[in-house]
Amino acid sequence: MTPSRRAPDNARRNESTRQAILNAALELVSEVGYAKLSVEGIAARAGAGKQTIYRWWPSKGAVLFDALLALSGGQEGETGELPDTGDLEADLRAVLRATADELNDPRYSEPMRALTVEVLVDPDLAADYQQRLEEPVREMKRRRLRSAQDVGQLSPGVDLDVAVDMIWGPVRSRWLHRDGPLTEEYVDVVVRTALQGLRAPDIPEEALGDQGAGRVDSRGGDGG
Amino acid sequence: MTPSRRAPDNARRNESTRQAILNAALELVSEVGYAKLSVEGIAARAGAGKQTIYRWWPSKGAVLFDALLALSGGQEGETGELPDTGDLEADLRAVLRATADELNDPRYSEPMRALTVEVLVDPDLAADYQQRLEEPVREMKRRRLRSAQDVGQLSPGVDLDVAVDMIWGPVRSRWLHRDGPLTEEYVDVVVRTALQGLRAPDIPEEALGDQGAGRVDSRGGDGG
Amino acid sequence: MTPSRRAPDNARRNESTRQAILNAALELVSEVGYAKLSVEGIAARAGAGKQTIYRWWPSKGAVLFDALLALSGGQEGETGELPDTGDLEADLRAVLRATADELNDPRYSEPMRALTVEVLVDPDLAADYQQRLEEPVREMKRRRLRSAQDVGQLSPGVDLDVAVDMIWGPVRSRWLHRDGPLTEEYVDVVVRTALQGLRAPDIPEEALGDQGAGRVDSRGGDGG
Amino acid sequence: MTPSRRAPDNARRNESTRQAILNAALELVSEVGYAKLSVEGIAARAGAGKQTIYRWWPSKGAVLFDALLALSGGQEGETGELPDTGDLEADLRAVLRATADELNDPRYSEPMRALTVEVLVDPDLAADYQQRLEEPVREMKRRRLRSAQDVGQLSPGVDLDVAVDMIWGPVRSRWLHRDGPLTEEYVDVVVRTALQGLRAPDIPEEALGDQGAGRVDSRGGDGG
DNA sequence: GGTTAATCGAGACGGTACGTCTTGTCTTTGA
DNA sequence: TCAAAGACAAGACGTACCGTCTCGATTAACC
Numbered sequence: 024m025t026p027s028r029r030a031p032d033n034a035r036r037n038e039s040t041r042q043a044i045l046n047a048a049l050e051l052v053s054e055v056g057y058a059k060l061s062v063e064g065i066a067a068r069a070g071a072g073k074q075t076i077y078r079w080w081p082s083k084g085a086v087l088f089d090a091l092l093a094l095s096g097g098q099e100g101e102t103g104e105l106p107d108t109g110d111l112e113a114d115l116r117a118v119l120r121a122t123a124d125e126l127n128d129p130r131y132s133e134p135m136r137a138l139t140v141e142v143l144v145d146p147d148l149a150a151d152y153q154q155r156l157e158e159p160v161r162e163m164k165r166r167r168l169r170s171a172q173d174v175g176q177l178s179p180g181v182d183l184d185v186a187v188d189m190i191w192g193p194v195r196s197r198w199l200h201r202d203g204p205l206t207e208e209y210v211d212v213v214v215r216t217a218l219q220g221l222r223a224p225d226i227p228e229e230a231l232g233d234q235g236a237g238r239v240d241s242r243g244g245d246g247g
Numbered sequence: 248m249t250p251s252r253r254a255p256d257n258a259r260r261n262e263s264t265r266q267a268i269l270n271a272a273l274e275l276v277s278e279v280g281y282a283k284l285s286v287e288g289i290a291a292r293a294g295a296g297k298q299t300i301y302r303w304w305p306s307k308g309a310v311l312f313d314a315l316l317a318l319s320g321g322q323e324g325e326t327g328e329l330p331d332t333g334d335l336e337a338d339l340r341a342v343l344r345a346t347a348d349e350l351n352d353p354r355y356s357e358p359m360r361a362l363t364v365e366v367l368v369d370p371d372l373a374a375d376y377q378q379r380l381e382e383p384v385r386e387m388k389r390r391r392l393r394s395a396q397d398v399g400q401l402s403p404g405v406d407l408d409v410a411v412d413m414i415w416g417p418v419r420s421r422w423l424h425r426d427g428p429l430t431e432e433y434v435d436v437v438v439r440t441a442l443q444g445l446r447a448p449d450i451p452e453e454a455l456g457d458q459g460a461g462r463v464d465s466r467g468g469d470g471g
Numbered sequence: 472m473t474p475s476r477r478a479p480d481n482a483r484r485n486e487s488t489r490q491a492i493l494n495a496a497l498e499l500v501s502e503v504g505y506a507k508l509s510v511e512g513i514a515a516r517a518g519a520g521k522q523t524i525y526r527w528w529p530s531k532g533a534v535l536f537d538a539l540l541a542l543s544g545g546q547e548g549e550t551g552e553l554p555d556t557g558d559l560e561a562d563l564r565a566v567l568r569a570t571a572d573e574l575n576d577p578r579y580s581e582p583m584r585a586l587t588v589e590v591l592v593d594p595d596l597a598a599d600y601q602q603r604l605e606e607p608v609r610e611m612k613r614r615r616l617r618s619a620q621d622v623g624q625l626s627p628g629v630d631l632d633v634a635v636d637m638i639w640g641p642v643r644s645r646w647l648h649r650d651g652p653l654t655e656e657y658v659d660v661v662v663r664t665a666l667q668g669l670r671a672p673d674i675p676e677e678a679l680g681d682q683g684a685g686r687v688d689s690r691g692g693d694g695g
Numbered sequence: 696m697t698p699s700r701r702a703p704d705n706a707r708r709n710e711s712t713r714q715a716i717l718n719a720a721l722e723l724v725s726e727v728g729y730a731k732l733s734v735e736g737i738a739a740r741a742g743a744g745k746q747t748i749y750r751w752w753p754s755k756g757a758v759l760f761d762a763l764l765a766l767s768g769g770q771e772g773e774t775g776e777l778p779d780t781g782d783l784e785a786d787l788r789a790v791l792r793a794t795a796d797e798l799n800d801p802r803y804s805e806p807m808r809a810l811t812v813e814v815l816v817d818p819d820l821a822a823d824y825q826q827r828l829e830e831p832v833r834e835m836k837r838r839r840l841r842s843a844q845d846v847g848q849l850s851p852g853v854d855l856d857v858a859v860d861m862i863w864g865p866v867r868s869r870w871l872h873r874d875g876p877l878t879e880e881y882v883d884v885v886v887r888t889a890l891q892g893l894r895a896p897d898i899p900e901e902a903l904g905d906q907g908a909g910r911v912d913s914r915g916g917d918g919g
Numbered sequence: 920g921g922t923t924a925a926t927c928g929a930g931a932c933g934g935t936a937c938g939t940c941t942t943g944t945c946t947t948t949g950a
Numbered sequence: 951t952c953a954a955a956g957a958c959a960a961g962a963c964g965t966a967c968c969g970t971c972t973c974g975a976t977t978a979a980c981c
Contacts, residue, residue, distance in 0.1 A: 035947060035957055058368060061936055072959040077938065136367070143364050143423060144282060177445055184427065185417075185436050186445050192417035193409075199367060203408065212409050220444025221401055221410050259925055259978065285967060296928040301969065483931055483973075506816060509962055520933040525964065588815050591808070591871060592730060632875065633865075633884050640865035641857075647815060647871075651856065660857050668861075668892025709953080733941060744954045749943065 036079070043069040044076060045090040049134060052087060057137030060087075084141035084148045091138055092156070094131070105167040111176040112218055114167065119194060119210040126198045126205055139199060161187060177218075189217045260303070267293040268300060269314040273358055276311060281361030284311075308365035308372045315362055316380070318355070329391040335400040336442055338391065343418060343434040350422045350429055363423060385411060401442075413441045479526055491517040492524060493538040497582055500535060505585030508535075532589035532596045539586055540604070542579070553615040559624040560666050562615070567642060567658040574646045574653055587647060609635060629669050637665040708751070715741040716748060717762040721806055724759060729809030732759075756813035756820045763810055764828070766803070777839040783848040784890050786839070791866060791882040798870045798877055811871060833859060853893050861889045 047068035052060050062083050066073045080086045106114045126132050142152045164187045171177040177186065193213050198205055271292035276284050286307050290297045304310045330338045350356050366376045388411045395401040401410070417437050422429055495516035500508050510531050514521045528534045554562045574580050590600045612635045619625040625634065641661050646653055719740035724732050734755050738745045752758045778786045798804050814824045836859045843849040849858065865885050870877055 035955090037946090037957070040958075062938085063936060066959090070959080072957095072961085073938080074940085074960090075958060078957075140364055140367050143360065149425070181440070181445050182436065185433070185440060188417040188421060188426070189413070189437070189440055189445060192420040193412040196416040196420050197412060201373070202412070209409070212406065213413070216405070216409060216413055216441075216444070218444055218446045220440070220442055220446075221405050221413060222442045222444075261926070261977085264927075286969085287967060290928090294928075296926095296930080297969080298929090298971085299927060302926080480930075483929090485931070488932075510964085511962060514933090518933075520931095520935095521964080522934090522966090523932060526931075584815070588812055591812050597873070629888070630884065633881070633888065636865040636869060636874070637861070637885070637888055640868040641860040644864040644868050645860060649821070650860070657857070660854065661861070664853070664857065664861055664889075664892040666892070668888040668890070712953080734943085735941065738954090742954080744956085745943080746945085746955095747953060750953095 037075075040069070040071055040075060041079070044071055044086065045093050047071075048083070048086045048090045049094065052134045052137055053130065056133075057087070057141065060137075062086075082145065082148060084138065084145050085151065087134060087138050087141070088148065088152060091134055094134075103163065105163055107167060107170055109174065111167075111171040112214060115190060115214045115218075116211055119191075119214060120207055122194065123205040123207065123210050132198075136199065164191065186217075190214065193217075264293070264295055264299060265303070268295055268310065269317050271295075272307070272310045272314045273318065276358045276361055277354065280357075281311070281365065284361075286310075306369065306372060308362065308369050309375065311358060311362050311365070312372065312376060315358055318358075327387065329387055331391060331394055333398065335391075335395040336438060339414060339438045339442075340435055343415075343438060344431055346418065347429040347431065347434050356422075360423065388415065410441075414438065417441075484527070488517070488519055488523060489527070490541075492519055492534065493541050495519075496531070496534045496538045497542065500582045500585050501578065504581075505535075505589065508585075510534075530593065530596060532586065532593050533599065535582060535586050535589070536596065536600060536604075539582055542582075551611065553611055555615060555618055557622065559615075559619040560662060563638060563662045563666070564659055567639075567662060568655055570642065571653040571655065571658050580646075584647065612639065625666075625669055634665075634669050637669060638662065641665075712741070712743055712747060713751070716743055716758065717765050719743075720755070720758045720762045721766065724806045724809055725802065728805075729759075729813065732809075734758075754817065754820060756810065756817050757823065759806060759810050759813070760820065760824060763806055766806075775835065777835055779839060779842055781846065783839075783843040784886060787862060787886045787890070788883055791863075791886060792879055794866065795877040795879065795882050804870075808871065836863065849890075849893055858889075858893050861893060862886065865889075 044065060047065045048060070051064055051068055055064075060083055062073055062076055065071075065083070065086065066076055076086065080089070105118055108114055126135070138152075142149045161184075165183045168177055168183050168186050172179050172181070190213070194205065194210060197203055197209070203209070268289060271289045272284070275288055275292055279288075284307055286297055286300055289295075289307070289310065290300055300310065304313070329342055332338055350359070362376075366373045385408075389407045392401060392407050392410050396403050396405070414437070418429065418434060421427055421433070427433070492513060495513045496508070499512055499516060503512075508531055510521055510524055513519075513531065513534060514524055524534065528537070553566055556562055574583070586600075590597045609632075613631045616625055616631050616634050620627050620629070638661070642653065642658060645651055645657070651657070716737060719737045720732070723736055723740060727736075732755055734745055734748055737743075737755065737758065738748055748758065752761070777790055780786055798807070810824075814821045833856075837855045840849055840855050840858050844851050844853070844855075862885070866877065866882060869875055869881070875881070
């Protein structure tokens with residue numbers, strides 16, 4: 024895109040100030056929570072002027088978004104791939120356990136929850152989020168499921184977006200709404216159930232390995 | 248509970264003022280959105296004093312919660328039951344279609360989204376919400392699923408909370424995050440998949456009745 | 472005047488806060504000068520909210536005006552009279568010496584200079600100043616001079632506004648522009664010189680040529 | 696003066712940019728008034744960088760001062776002389792009528808008022824103004840009055856600075872404070888009245904009591 | 920039925936943060 | 951090698967709401 028007449032000139036941007044602002048945003052959101060996060064506070068903590076923030080970001084949500092992206096090291100377009108060992112269930116289990124670990128770490132989880140909530144509320148931010156994070160990630164998930172269809176581990180008639188919803192939806196939901204703890208057992212059961220259905224007879228215990236019983240205590244104290 | 252020294256005396260409460268405040272809150276949240284909803288604005292619209300609001304509600308989220316409860320006509324404890332015709336899949340289909348209809352009506356949906364988001368963010372409100380709405384409803388869902396287990400329509404080993412997550416989670420998630428439209432086809436596929444699993448071979452078309460193909464176009468324009 | 476719907480209700484005004492604001496304004500204008508005087512600073516020093524200032528005054532100049540009025544103890548309409556011992560020159564000398572004393576006291580002089588300058592620059596404030604201070608004082612001066620005309624100490628043909636300008640103009644000018652020190656000697660000479668000019672009998676009309684009468688309508692519309 | 700280490704090298708100065716800046720300052724001060732005049736605005740209008748202004752002028756007041764000097768065509772030191780036809784009153788009348796004409800022209804008057812006010816408020820600018828404009832002009836006025844003393848049109852005992860104040864003070868005051876219109880009649884009356892006072896023979900010393908001599912040292916260090 | 924205590928509309932108050940504006944300095948870039 | 955362009959830290963502007971706090975003026979309950 025040709026830089027428009029009014030758009031700030033990215034080349035002149037002070038990178039160290041940008042870093043200071045993103046760090047300040049992350050620190051403050053951890054310390055005081057998103058509701059009490061303020062542009063003034065970020066600027067003060069970063070030793071920056073407020074105008075410098077307003078020059079480059081449209082809202083505090085956008086600052087936090089960039090801060091989290093930088094934290095995940097995730098470079099813009101770079102999506103990567105989900106693991107594909109040929110065993111869909113095992114791969115999904117690994118992926119979701121890793122996700123659960125991240126979501127159980129408050130340093131990452133609390134800012135992430137704040138951002139997620141802000142995205143629900145700010146349509147401009149939502150568009151950005153959708154384009155730069157949500158859609159690439161969802162496509163990555165679809166690719167892994169398509170590959171599973173190719174090798175007959177997933178019904179060929181299944182809509183891949185529905186499949187993504189069935190597998191990742193419950194975990195995201197439980198995390199976001201704090202419906203219960205995100206344990207390894209929980210994600211394992213979700214993966215297995217999504218793939219086999221609730222109606223299916225229980226898998227014999229011996230087939231489960233050390234993942235424990237098919238029935239887990241999935242509800243309990245939140246701890247938070 | 249004995250009324251404490253400080254608690255306001257419910258008996259003296261002016262009911263018409265209460266109604267005016269709840270109505271004003273609903274109107275304003277539709278007109279300007281939750282972010283721009285303010286206690287001052289509600290008071291002005293309702294022709295009430297700010298103190299009158301602060302006397303009876305701890306936050307604007309709490310006002311909105313009461314407003315939505317009143318809107319749903321739902322009286323406090325009264326839970327009701329999910330339909331139980333003996334056919335679990337048909338019953339769930341009916342329930343979720345009705346839910347989808349509600350969530351597709353912006354008059355109900357937008358304030359509801361606002362409240363849901365506020366609950367994610369305000370722990371005090373969350374506790375109230377959990378106790379007065381979330382838990383009773385979840386128990387109602389669990390009861391229906393338990394009944395299905397009793398008649399062998401659901402695997403006996405399944406954790407009922409996980410089951411609730413598998414069935415309602417994807418729909419709630421898709422609605423809240425605006426991942427795609429909440430069509431009848433979508434909820435039907437979710438119900439069927441949750442019960443049968445993604446791995447299962449496609450159900451023969453003739454068995455589906457007029458619900459259409461097993462594969463639906465579940466993604467597309469949001470419509471909202 | 473009936474209080475208009477939107478005007479703040481003076482009865483509810485917190486008098487001690489008002490005093491604190493006026494004091495803070497006076498202190499700050501002495502300490503940092505008018506240019507660096509800020510509404511924020513006044514509010515902070517007074518322990519008041521900014522809105523409280525904006526509720527009651529339209530500008531920092533207006534605050535300072537009220538502060539100086541309060542300082543002079545001058546109650547709104549109450550004008551008082553200049554001394555009238557029967558000796559115009561002696562009376563004027565006494566009055567101007569007292570004025571010079573005030574203007575030589577920086578505690579009064581510096582805020583006064585700031586206000587005077589602001590009046591030159593802010594038309595809204597100027598109107599207020601004109602009505603509440605300037606005009607009543609000028610009328611008081613005119614009254615004293617009129618009385619001198621009655622007893623033959625001032626030429627009957629002299630325009631009283633010109634006379635006021637001739638007597639007080641040089642002093643005000645020298646003070647405001649810091650053209651030199653305001654000593655007793657200076658004001659004495661100004662009084663004597665002005666009166667020698669003003670005391671003289673009218674020049675015969677025929678000697679004036681076409682410059683018109685000795686008495687001109689020297690006051691009137693400003694013309695913008 | 697030898698250019699100090701820090702002073703910009705005048706030889707390298709871009710004259711057309713300097714002109715553009717002075718013109719922009721004059722235009723803007725007419726359009727928006729001094730209060731809303733900003734260095735940014737001048738730079739933008741002149742197509743110059745802000746730094747170019749800050750390099751050559753210490754403040755926006757200094758820019759305006761130079762702009763007005765350039766407008767009056769007045770070259771730095773060049774003072775000129777007041778007319779001297781031998782008739783003091785006629786000469787003063789002519790000079791003050793011309794002054795009044797200038798002050799009645801808003802194109803000149805409004806920037807001039809702005810500058811005058813700024814001089815009252817900015818000591819650095821005041822020093823410059825005093826040295827480059829005020830004092831040379833006052834000396835010019837003194838010269839004319841001294842010449843009048845020599846031919847007996849002005850009392851020999853009169854302090855020339857007081858005389859200048861008596862003649863020009865009321866006009867400057869009336870203009871600056873918008874006390875009334877600056878008509879030909881007004882300036883004529885001021886001149887006549889002032890001269891009648893100043894022309895009079897000195898009052899015998901013994902009549903003055905202890906107020907001291909008729910001639911006072913009315914000028915001197917400001918002390919501030 | 921009169922007393923009395925709480926609620927009500929209203930809105931001032933001390934605050935915090937907003938998003939904008941300007942200042943004066945520093946940095947990059949293009950001619 | 952200079953000047954335009956403009957990013958930057960700083961901080962005031964005037965506005966919007968926050969949640970608390972008086973005010974009188976109704977109510978409503980209890981004597």
